[in-house]
Amino acid sequence: MTTLLLLGSLLTGGVVLALLARNDRPAFRIATPIVFGLLVLWLWQIVCTGYEVPLVLLPPPATIAAAVVNHLPTLAADFRQTFLRAVIPGWAIGSSAGLLAAIALDASPFLRRGVLPLGSLVSAMPIVGIAPIMVMWFGFDWQSKAAVVVVMTFFPMLINAAAGLGQTGAMEGDLMSTYAAGYGQTLLKLRLPFALPFVFNALKLNATLALIGAIVAEFFGTPIVGMGFRISTQAARLNLDVVWAEIVMAALAGSISFALLALLERVVTFWHPSYH
């Protein structure tokens, strides 16, 4: 019975998606991935309930939704601990520090040649690994997680902002020379605005890195609250519905942050050619 339903859904879903994909209008372009997502959820639900997949293996979407509702207080506490206390401050401090460092480097080409290669090297490394060291220095609570996030977000911002500051056109620079504008004026009025698209690129990247960093840092040890803590401990106890609920919350937090940043980017860098 379930197999019939499964095959039937697959077939119908496939046909519907193929039909939707043919149309180029914007409404259809948004509808197709949404329908696909719903199809996946539907298939997931009937496979889990129909084949009686054990909950310790894979809970169906309905169970996860119920878990979200039932565990709302816990989810909220975890969100506060991880997102509000570690992710946001860490992201803000790390990104600001990276930007300031890029501006400082801008003044010294010698330092820039030395620091930037190191910076791109470090950003390829598994920086989450410094979590145990941060715990030693700052304790088990959110401060050590925020410290991890600061380090993780510093380098992508440094590299991107430095690249942005470096790509001002020669003509625009000459123009400022003809006004006898000073270094500070040129930086503020010309080079920083030109660098903004790069800065936003890094801010969006850092948003993702910050969330991952805070959660993974909690895998290394944390007081009794936090998204990473909840995920690792509940997974060990096979309470997978809570784990999935936390993952859903993390996914939502990540997506909404990203969308907000993209919106802000659109407002601030409205002039960028990619928008026209």
Add this chain to the structure above:
Amino acid sequence: MSVWPNARAVPPEAPIPVFVDAPIRESVIQARGLGLTFATDGHRTVALTDVDLSIRKGEFVSLIGPSGCGKTTLLRLIADLQQASTGTLLVNGTTPAEARRQRAYGYVFQAPALYPWRSLERNVMLPLEVMGLPLAERKRRAARVLDLVGLADFRKRFPWQLSGGMQQRASIARALSFEPNLLLMDEPFGALDEITRDGLTLHLHQLWRRTGLTAVFVTHSVLEAVFLSTRIVVMSSRPGRVVAVIDSDLPAERDLDVRETSRFLAVAHAVRAALREGHGDA
């Protein structure tokens, strides 16, 4: 051989007018033995050599020549964007560096180089901000100069909302916003199509007549040079140098049709002859 049916034949051996030295106190720009040589990767490139030039107040001087003749270099030396290796150069009676500090000139590049995040009005106000003028004064001057170039209605628009010709007009407005007495232009119409160029060339001429500025104008186009200028400096390359300076005595009131008169053609012919001569020497 004459191309225009109505023109009188011009003898091909017509003497090319010779540049006459001007008294120093009347000169806005005075160059003597000016030269620039730079070394790259072991080679020495002579960008400019032995340039003697005097530009008087109110003149419109074009610098014309093939690529590599040093015309842009000469302009940049005047603007203190580059420094000469030999010779002397006086701008407004003082060194180019000091003239730049005094904001003596407005510079127009080949591309508009407007800031895309600023409206036209705010773009034009940019040099005034750098100079620290108060907001009311900035707005007043911006409005005046945008009106001068005919863009008053577009002052709240952004550069990417406008055509290339309008952007370049805005760039000229910006160069005039702080009322310098000298306008330096480096092939400002080079990137535009011919129809737009014609319109802007006429526009620039009328602007020059209204403001009484001294202008130095780098161009590739003989037609532009002859139409706009009181004097045309013909340069040639390898090494970059001045080949000839030709006076243009077209009537002050002119429109684009003057390009078909015999006087215009005579001057254009002289310029072309000088260009060929410079090319032949190389």
Add this chain to the structure above:
Amino acid sequence: MRDRLSRALPLLCVLAILIAVWFAGSVAMNWDQAQDLADEDATWSDIAQATLALDRPLLPTPDQVASEMIRSMFGYPPTSPRSLVFHAGVTAWAAIVGFGIALLAGMALAIGIVHVRTLDRALMPWLIASQAVPVLAIAPMVVVVLGNVGLTGVLPKALIAGWLSFFPVTTGLVKGLRSSDPMQRDLMRTYSATEAQVFVKLRWPAAMSFLFPSMKVAAPLALVGAIVAELPTGAQAGLGARLLTGSYYGQTPQIWAALFMAAFLAMLAVALVDLTQALAAYARGGRL
């Protein structure tokens, strides 16, 4: 030669400054502990010297880390669980397998997305959206669930490593496969070339210049995934496990040594991708 020196000089300067700052940091951060352990009549310089040689320092000195690394790398045979090389190998193996899975799956999916419109419209937006989602958060769950089904060892770690590196590979390859000049695709049409021919002769070669930068991003990600996958169940082997045990027992030099080894592996991974790219470029006449 002079050019190379002038490029290396700033880097060496900065490195020298960093090491100096590190030493100063060690003295500063280990000060309290050294002071507690010192005798009554110890002088400032005695305490300062002691900060550089503590057993469980808050911040080990560079030479302490270096000697710990040498000790754990060469002091034991590579198969011994006390050898850092052993742990590095465990993590590296999981990362390599995961990266391989990501490459295969990524290539298959990218080819599908570029050629099958339904896949493109339905799946691609999700791939792009997933960049905003913290995928590493699923690591504990995957490890535990697979462990329950009886799949332990390399596979769960490789799956997580592969899952992380899958996204940059796929998005990069899709972009690359679509990057071919429309004029060249039109030319193929005039030859009545089949889709497969267009793919092999035009799209795939054009995609190479996008594939390698994506691999440069994906390879370190696979390493991070392998390390993180070792954390949740308190695994016994691998660099992640080493970091964990080091932090449980307060063995700071061990933590730092494991961290530097992980950093070294990441550098090695990027260097290998660079090497592969150089070889591919060489085979194509010097430029990709």
